[in-house]
Amino acid sequence: YDKDSRCFDIVPVPARFGSVHCDPMKLDSLFEKNREWAKDIESQSPGFFTRLQQQQSPQYLWIGCSDSRVPANEIVGLLPGELFVHRNVANLVVHSDLNCLSVMEFAIDSLQVKHIIVCGHYQCGGIRAAMSNTSFGLIDNWLRHVKDVYRLHLNDLQNIADESKRYDRLVELNVMQQVYNLCKTSIVQSGWQKGEFPYIHGWVYDVNDGDRKS
Numbered sequence: 001y002d003k004d005s006r007c008f009d010i011v012p013v014p015a016r017f018g019s020v021h022c023d024p025m026k027l028d029s030l031f032e033k034n035r036e037w038a039k040d041i042e043s044q045s046p047g048f049f050t051r052l053q054q055q056q057s058p059q060y061l062w063i064g065c066s067d068s069r070v071p072a073n074e075i076v077g078l079l080p081g082e083l084f085v086h087r088n089v090a091n092l093v094v095h096s097d098l099n100c101l102s103v104m105e106f107a108i109d110s111l112q113v114k115h116i117i118v119c120g121h122y123q124c125g126g127i128r129a130a131m132s133n134t135s136f137g138l139i140d141n142w143l144r145h146v147k148d149v150y151r152l153h154l155n156d157l158q159n160i161a162d163e164s165k166r167y168d169r170l171v172e173l174n175v176m177q178q179v180y181n182l183c184k185t186s187i188v189q190s191g192w193q194k195g196e197f198p199y200i201h202g203w204v205y206d207v208n209d210g211d212r213k214s
């Protein structure tokens, strides 16, 4: 355990994995960056990590895409402890996905988050893959849900001649569908039966300018 970086390195890497997957220089730089980050936070807000040890109390659940260009906390300027996050390829809410449902249930019932944000993004590789007829392996089954969104809006989408505009529109329609799916889950429905929360929001983040569009 490195006290300054607050990281455990618990899995010594066997040599047989070679240097391609585990470049020690690169990992060292990650630890170094982490150490600097922790130091910055602590100097800006003394006692920050001690306070975090007590309990997390985020007000928001973020359901976003796994894309590395859309890091949840960073783009909305929230610190550790302020945002509960679930990410998957193309920010999908699937009623049989136990991973997402478990996150939602914990966020609503235990953390009592007030808002759930489904955030898609333009230039989404998952959406682009779903628009094509190419096979990408196992993920084809996951992207089937996006292809269903395309099918539901087939006429509207086919009327958009410009392919990049059609792509953008599918990103938006996909977020709308996931918001709908979210609202129909038993978890959100029972939350609404007990009170007014959670509020549900659908956003699209623009990787071109770093802005978010509702």
Ligand code: ZN
Pocket: 065, 066, 067, 089, 090, 091, 121, 123, 124, 125, 126, 127
């Ligand atoms: Zn994406």
